[in-house]
Amino acid sequence: MLKITNLKAKVNGKEILKGINLEIDKGLYFLMGPNGAGKSTLARALSGDPSLEVNGEITLDNKKISELGPEDRFKLGLFMGYQIPPEIKGVKARTLLEKALEKHGKRVDLDELAKMVGLSPGILERDVNVGFSGGERKKLELLQLLAFKPRYAILDEPDSGVDMDTLRKLGGVLNSCKDACGILVITHTGNLLKFTEPKKVFILANGRIVSEGGPELVSDIEERGYSMVIE
């Protein structure tokens, strides 16, 4: 279980997360919320981003990870899929992945995985995210979810700005992973519901979890908007 207790986070001195309590187990979870609610900050706080000022406790299968750096959280089985992953010039995507996998003691067929997420062959020979489209960046993150096989994953808006075929592939990947992995998907829309179903939906607003429920919460938000649901 990934358990978050009273998690607070400041960005540039401003408090963004004001005490988050959340638990996820194996399976698929959605985290939704209006713009500026703190969703991406929560993802970064969980990943161990050192530029945030974080308080509170995070445990991963009963092991406290909140004091650990990002690399140690990753080693324990936590994966963070970025909304907009950075470009790394001069480092080929394949080189990065092979090195990371080697450190992680895993071997996978990267070309096979590229095919599964719909990345064109050859993109792995390019510098990490340099000149990639938004969709390609998201697919490379998704490829890594498959490659590293984490115990828990936070995916920050993997569905935003992608076409219908990619959305379908994303749904398929999530379905194939969710039995072995606890996945928290940060999303703005219910578009993914056509292809997969979350166990639970959390609503984050103004730095706090204000509501949680089943998949029906998503359609409720789509119909009535956040402001109504939150009240």
Added chain:
Amino acid sequence: MNWWDEVREKAKDWRNLPMPEPKLDLENMKIASKEDIETARKSAEEILERLGIGDEEKDMLLGRTVQENNQIVYKAMREGLEKQGVIIEEMNLAVKRFPWLKDYFFKMLPVNENALTAYHTKYWDNGVFVHVKNNVKSKSAIHAYFLLNESSFAQTPHSIIIAEENSEIHLVEGCSAPSIVENALHVGGTEIYVGKNSKVFLTKMQNWPEYVHTRPLTYARVEKGGELHLVNIVLGGGRTTVEHPRIDIVGENAKVVVREVVLSQKNAIVDLGTYIHHNAENTSSQIISKTVATDESRVITRGVIYGHKRNTKGYFSCDGMILGDKAKAETYPGLAADLSDLQLNHEASFGKVAEKEVTYLRTRGFTEEEAVEMILKGFVSPALVDVPLEFRVEVEKIIELAAKGF
């Protein structure tokens, strides 16, 4: 008087000429103290240990007596090359062996431009002469300076490379391990003649101990259809390093590619910049400069691509990364056009290693140190494409040490 000593005479008034910045007191800094050399030798040994370099190479790199059988191997290699049409000779002997060299000797280097050019002319000593004959193509990298033991340690070597028509040569100079020299001053000169349709690749790696001031004086001339590929890797930076090569493109369809990598350390001052003159139509040049400034070092990268003729294409990119709070880096990439019918571009970016990228890599299981190392290697890699593999590996090892806060 021999013709090569007559050349010295032209520079006899070197003391009266202006000294470029940062100024050097040429007469009072010739010999490093025993302590300096001992300290440098110890730190070099440590580095070689960490780099995993074998004993024999180590002796060579540290300037100890070179084993006799090495000399025999090198002699055999030189004889083999000479049979193919590539002559490699010590300059002190070359001037005696080839009287025609007079027409190339100090013909590009402007003897009395300043105190340094004149000092070099007056006191030149040894160096390497490379002569590639018509239609001879030598594709594998030649460590010319290793083949000639004596010249590696001269304070004022003068080297000349002549590639005749339709020839090709790949030369490598230096090594990533610090060169231990007794002289605190190193003023070498190089003149490169790239003949019609010939290709010259020169890769230079400089790593001077921190008491050395170095002022390489480099000149090149590229004829019709010729190509010059210069790679200059400056590791550490000694105490001060100033190098402003001048390249003249004199024939149509000629091409020049310059790549510079600076990894400055300690309190080094490095000022590096190439000046390329396009004196013929339909010619192209490219300068790619990558700086990593660490410790308290200061780096200036500069240079100008001058478009004097139609259809000149020039591209100048200057990027720098600054590690820590005490290092400084500046860049002044310049373009100058005499007419409109040409295309010159430049790009420059300087900054710290991006925190975002480091964090991203850490979320993929890399430590901060490994992340910085990967980013730095990626950063310099565009400048290392033409570099022999063994050099690239050595640069990467130095980066690994730099990332460890070396």
